[in-house]
Structures are given as C-alpha cells and as structure tokens.
Amino acid sequence: MANPVAQAGREARQRHGWWRSNRFLILRRSSQLLILLMFLSGPLWGTWILRGNYSASLLLETIPLTDPLMMLESLLAGHWPAWLVWVGAAVVLVYGLIGNRVFCGWVCPLNPVADLAAWLRRKLGLRQSASLPRSLRYGILIAVLVGSVVSGTLLWEWVNPVALMGRGLIHGTGEGALGWLKGLVAAFGAGIWLIVALFLFDLLVVEHGWCGHLCPVGALYGVIGSQGVVQISAERRENCTRCMDCLHVCPEPQILREPLLLQKGTPRVANETCIACGRCIDVCAENVFEIKTKFHYSGAKK
Amino acid sequence: MSQQREKTPARRRFLRDAARSAAGLAGIAMLLGLQQKQSQARDGLALRPPGALAEGAFDSACIRCGQCVQACPYQTLKLATLLSPLAAGMPYFVARDIPCEMCEDIPCVVACPSGALDPHLTDIDQARMGLAVLLDHENCLNWQGLRCDVCYRVCPQIDKAITLELQHNERTGKHAMFLPTVHSAACTGCGKCEQACVLEQAAIKVLPLALARGQLGEHYRWGWEEKQRAGHSLVPEGITLPARGVKGGE
Numbered sequence: 001m002a003n004p005v006a007q008a009g010r011e012a013r014q015r016h017g018w019w020r021s022n023r024f025l026i027l028r029r030s031s032q033l034l035i036l037l038m039f040l041s042g043p044l045w046g047t048w049i050l051r052g053n054y055s056a057s058l059l060l061e062t063i064p065l066t067d068p069l070m071m072l073e074s075l076l077a078g079h080w081p082a083w084l085v086w087v088g089a090a091v092v093l094v095y096g097l098i099g100n101r102v103f104c105g106w107v108c109p110l111n112p113v114a115d116l117a118a119w120l121r122r123k124l125g126l127r128q129s130a131s132l133p134r135s136l137r138y139g140i141l142i143a144v145l146v147g148s149v150v151s152g153t154l155l156w157e158w159v160n161p162v163a164l165m166g167r168g169l170i171h172g173t174g175e176g177a178l179g180w181l182k183g184l185v186a187a188f189g190a191g192i193w194l195i196v197a198l199f200l201f202d203l204l205v206v207e208h209g210w211c212g213h214l215c216p217v218g219a220l221y222g223v224i225g226s227q228g229v230v231q232i233s234a235e236r237r238e239n240c241t242r243c244m245d246c247l248h249v250c251p252e253p254q255i256l257r258e259p260l261l262l263q264k265g266t267p268r269v270a271n272e273t274c275i276a277c278g279r280c281i282d283v284c285a286e287n288v289f290e291i292k293t294k295f296h297y298s299g300a301k302k
Numbered sequence: 303m304s305q306q307r308e309k310t311p312a313r314r315r316f317l318r319d320a321a322r323s324a325a326g327l328a329g330i331a332m333l334l335g336l337q338q339k340q341s342q343a344r345d346g347l348a349l350r351p352p353g354a355l356a357e358g359a360f361d362s363a364c365i366r367c368g369q370c371v372q373a374c375p376y377q378t379l380k381l382a383t384l385l386s387p388l389a390a391g392m393p394y395f396v397a398r399d400i401p402c403e404m405c406e407d408i409p410c411v412v413a414c415p416s417g418a419l420d421p422h423l424t425d426i427d428q429a430r431m432g433l434a435v436l437l438d439h440e441n442c443l444n445w446q447g448l449r450c451d452v453c454y455r456v457c458p459q460i461d462k463a464i465t466l467e468l469q470h471n472e473r474t475g476k477h478a479m480f481l482p483t484v485h486s487a488a489c490t491g492c493g494k495c496e497q498a499c500v501l502e503q504a505a506i507k508v509l510p511l512a513l514a515r516g517q518l519g520e521h522y523r524w525g526w527e528e529k530q531r532a533g534h535s536l537v538p539e540g541i542t543l544p545a546r547g548v549k550g551g552e
Binding site: 051052053056058064067077078079080082084130152154159167168170171197198201205 | 318321322325328329358359361362363364365366367368369372381383384389390391413414415416417418421
C-alpha cells in the first residue's frame with residue numbers, strides 16, 4: 001500500500017540508515033555547493049577556479065564553458081560568437097555524453113530553491129495543483145529561439161532566473177567575504193523577487209512548476225544529453241512494493257510509470273527529462289534503483 | 303455528520319483554489335510590474351565598457367557572463383540587475399560613481415569570450431564609450447568666469463579631448479572665461495570629467511554616442527573644407543570693400 005507523501009523515504013531510513021537513504025541528496029548538494037564555491041573562490045579568496053558565471057565561464061583560466069541556450073540565442077539574434085564561446089559550447093556538448101539533465105540536478109543554482117518548494121509541498125500536504133503540460137518547456141524553448149531571431153536580442157535573458165540566481169550569488173566584483181556580502185544585495189537587486197515568485201509558483205500553483213514544466217534551459221540540456229550514458233535503472237523492479245515513495249520525491253514522476261509501475265520495456269529510466277538526481281535510489285527501501293551506464297546489460301525480468 | 307464531511311472538503315478546495323489563484327496572479331503581476339518598472343528605469347544613462355559593439359549588436363552578442371566585470375581592477379563595471387536601466391546581466395558603468403580608468407591592457411576586453419567587447423580594440427585611446435558633453439552652461443563654474451578647470455585637468459586626454467577656449471567675459475568686461483570644450487575626435491567617454499565635476503550635479507556628463515551626437519545631412523558641404531581640398535574656393539570670392547574710418551584699416 002502506498003505510503004503517505006509526507007513520509008516518503010522513512011521506510012528506507014529505518015531499514016538502511018540515514019546515510020544510505022540520503023547519500024545522493026547529500027552528494028548533489030555538495031556538487032552544487034562545490035561549483036558555486038569554485039565561482040566564488042576568486043572574489044572571496046583571490047584564487048580563480050571558475051571565472052564568469054553559469055552563463056559562460058572559464059575553468060582554471062583555460063577551459064571555457066558556455067550555456068548552450070545562451071549561445072544559441074546569441075547566434076540566432078545575429079551575432080557570430082568568438083571562438084572561445086564555440087569551444088565552451090563544445091565542452092558542454094561533451095557533457096551531453098554523461099547525460100540527460102545532469103546540469104539541472106547537480107549544477108543549477110536554482111535546484112535547491114525548487115527542491116525546497118517541493119519538500120514543503122510534501123510536508124504541508126499540498127499535493128494536487130493546477131496542471132500544465134510537461135511539454136510546455138519545449139514550446140518555450142522554441143519560442144525563445146524564434147523570438148531571439150525576431151527581436152535580435154537574447155530574449156530569454158530578460159527574465160532567465162537560472163542565470164539571474166547565478167549572477168546574484170556570484171556578482172563579479174567585491175573582494176573578500178565582506179565585499180561579497182555587501183555586493184549580494186546589490187547584485188540580486190529586484191531579481192530576488194523573481195526567485196521568490198518562482199518559489200511560490202512551485203509551492204502553491206504548479207507542482208514542480210518551474211523545472212518540470214517551463215524552464216527552457218533544462219529542456220535544452222535534456223535534448224543534448226538524451227543519448228548520454230548515465231541512466232537510472234529500476235534494476236530490481238520485481239521487488240517493488242508500490243509504496244510510491246520514489247514517485248513522491250521524483251521531480252518528473254511520470255517517467256517512472258512505464259519502467260517501474262507497468263514494468264514495460266527495459267528497466268532503464270531512459271528519458272531526457274530525468275535529472276539523474278538519484279533521489280529515487282535514496283528513498284527506496286527495496287533497493288530497486290541503481291545508477292547504470294547505457295551499456296549495462298540488465299538482467300531484470302521483462 | 304456525513305453532511306459535515308461533505309462540506310469541509312468543498313470549503314477546503316475553495317480556499318485552496320482561491321489561495322492558488324491569488325498566488326499565481328500575484329506572481330504574474332509581479333513579473334509584469336518588474337518589466338514595466340524596468341522600462342521606466344531608463345532615466346539613468348548607462349555607459350558600456352570599452353570596445354562594446356554598437357547598441358543593437360551588443361545586445362545580441364553579450365552572453366551576460368560577467369567576466370569583464372570580474373576582470374576590471376577598479377570595480378568600474380557592474381552587471382545590470384532586473385531593475386537596472388539595461389537588460390539584466392549586461393555590463394555597464396556609471397561615470398559619476400566610478401569612471402573608466404583606461405587601463406592600457408584593457409583587461410575587460412581581453413576577458414570577453416564572445417566578442418561583444420571588440421578584441422580589435424587594443425589602444426584604449428581609441429575607445430568610444432560615450433561622449434562627454436558640457437550640458438549645463440548656466441551652472442558650470444568656468445562659464446561663470448571662475449577658474450574651476452577640474453574636468454579639463456583630470457581628462458586623460460588633456461588638451462585633446464577637452465580644451466579651454468578663451469572668451470571675453472562680458473559681465474566683468476575685463477576678464478576672460480575659460481570654456482571647457484569637448485572634442486569628439488579624442489574623447490573616449492571614460493567619464494573622469496563627469497566624476498570630478500565639483501557641482502552637486504555634474505555640469506559635464508558622458509552620454510551614449512547615439513544620444514550625444516547629431517548627424518549632418520548627406521548633402522552638406524563645408525565651404526572651407528571644399529576650398530582646402532580643391533585648392534581654391536568653389537564659389538566666386540566676395541569683393542573686398544574698403545573699411546573707412548578705422549585706424550590701421552585697409
């Protein structure tokens with residue numbers, strides 16, 4: 001029988017202990033924090049690991065990284081970017097080999113905000129919500145790209161909260177911790193209200209509203225990584241007790257339906273919307289899920 | 303009892319839906335309001351970093367990475383936020399606060415990965431971030447016949463971008479006024495003059511080029527330039543009349 005939503009993961013915690021039932025969450029938060037600290041090491045301590053922000057950056061003064069959506073917008077708006085941006089985009093395409101929306105789960109600075117809203121939803125029992133089609137994000141992605149051609153500007157960047165969150169936290173100038181704190185307010189400016197609005201939207205209006213339905217950045221990362229090798233697999237799905245814990249915590253629960261609940265096709269949760277957060281692995285008391293590569297042969301019963 | 307049970311979920315649903323609609327609408331209203339406010343915030347005239355492409359081209363080229371901002375050793379450059387006078391995330395500076403220090407190696411341009419800051423700009427004196435304009439004659443101290451000269455003194459291109467032009471002071475009848483005069487051929491728009499102006503509000507301000515500059519009609523020909531080019535006047539010279547009653551006259 002299905003467990004209560006608010007207690008998703010309790011069974012796993014009781015059976016496997018705290019670390020085993022939270023490890024991917026902790027690893028993910030560490031990854032997000034580590035990347036933010038790599039950006040901040042320059043302004044805070046004078047050692048530049050990453051220059052720039054989540055839109056484009058330079059790793060260790062040599063390896064460029066570019067947000068592919070940002071570059072596409074710029075290209076379509078009529079600017080032929082300099083080679084450094086192209087190399088940066090190529091590096092991100094290499095990221096696509098890893099797979100899916102790993103960026104969303106492990107890098108994006110907005111993910112903790114969205115997760116907080118989802119967590120509060122579970123705890124407060126705000127389960128049902130207004131519905132939006134999940135495919136809306138691809139529509140927005142196309143609209144952003146076409147809009148960039150028409151307007152000759154980077155259309156999405158007027159409101160892009162992902163970039164805004166990054167800029168707000170990193171904010172470029174201001175040496176030392178005090179300078180950073182002082183600059184934080186100025187750097188966010190009114191942008192903080194956009195983040196708050198987004199949080200409230202996720203909390204009160206649409207479940208997983210932003211990341212799961214609207215964000216074109218994540219949509220593009222999903223498309224790029226759709227052939228990636230890292231995949232979540234419902235390896236021992238025959239053990240599933242339908243406690244629903246994984247569906248309760250999954251930001252894209254619709255993708256678990258076929259491989260897990262219906263037990264159709266391969267057990268791989270091979271879908272470009274999976275953010276590979278591994279939270280399903282954490283909360284499953286029956287050890288159904290594993291992270292596997294695409295090439296792994298699954299012995300699971302079909 | 304059963305009636306009670308039926309009533310409560312309906313009321314709950316109503317309250318929940320009302321709260322959701324209100325939150326959704328508030329969110330949308332906030333977004334639109336911010337956008338609206340941004341369009342109103344354009345009173346501050348933001349200046350671009352050196353080497354920035356022309357306004358439209360810069361909008362499409364800049365990928366908002368902030369590396370120019372991080373490269374600037376004087377914290378001149380800022381990234382626009384949602385309510386800044388520019389599209390969020392783009393670099394600008396406010397001359398009155400921190401002007402461009404005109405670094406010889408132009409680190410902001412070097413740092414730019416996209417080419418939005420033109421890498422061909424290697425001589426900072428060729429930068430055109432804007433154009434200084436002495437907007438307010440009525441409050442400029444030099445125009446009152448005082449010797450302030452601060453804008454002229456701080457100009458990195460002293461005597462090229464800003465000169466002092468002497469003019470008879472009609473008020474005192476015996477002094478000269480030293481009028482600060484900006485020359486667009488040399489002014490880089492660094493903004494040091496605007497920052498240094500001693501008035502409460504600067505009398506000299508750096509404006510974006512599109513705003514500061516007029517444009518001559520294609521058909522205009524300056525007679526004196528044509529004369530120089532052709533070696534002689536293109537129209538018949540006027541006759542020279544004798545000047546009478548003036549000592550030393552012709």
